[in-house]
Amino acid sequence: QSVLTQPPSASGTPGQRVTISCSGSSSNIGSNFVCWYQLLPGTAPKLLIYRNSQRPSGVPDRFSGSKSGTSASLAISGLRSEDVGDYYCAAWDDSLSGWVFGGGTKLTVL
């Protein structure tokens, strides 16, 4: 059972906008930054978003992150077939003094 809660799946058609949610508590998302990671089949996991909404260089601006209270969201606009994969949120947990992750959301492009 993951500490952060994500929907197990999400889907959209090419060009659509999809949002993936991540819910936590006051000891993690509520008091710390959120990161998002993309796991595509056969490739190394990739950092998509750090510090709630910052994009590393090379990450398209189709990906955006936000946080409110104890929840966070990843939005993907202009959905493409190459976006198919698993998406995970992560945050530092003050109770654990370490990192916690969501259970992952499998994105399908219809």
Added chain:
Amino acid sequence: QVQLQESGPGLVKPSQTLSLTCTVSGGSITSGDYYWSWIRQYPGKGLEWIGYSYYGGRTNYNPSLKSRVTISVDMSKKQFSLKLSSVSAADTAVYYCAKGISVVPAAWSWFDPWGQGTLVTVSS
């Protein structure tokens, strides 16, 4: 551009020690700007942070694994390693190594890049 590559046995017997190595290329392993971490992904796909080490030896482990985990950095080989003792089938997972960006507080950090991962199965 730093790249990471995991290596080690893909099969470990129950009660034995799982040992993995992550080789760092394209950058320094001794920079105080980074820490070196292990994360695993269960077959059911959930991710679990295992722990991290700075090159100077300071470590931080997941409390649920702390009694069984050792992460260490070998500067001469540009590698860092994971040792997990007394393994059971519950430790079967894909193990990833990752570079953490060292900021204060650590809660403001993130992992980038990651290795491709290596599957370790615990079975007799």
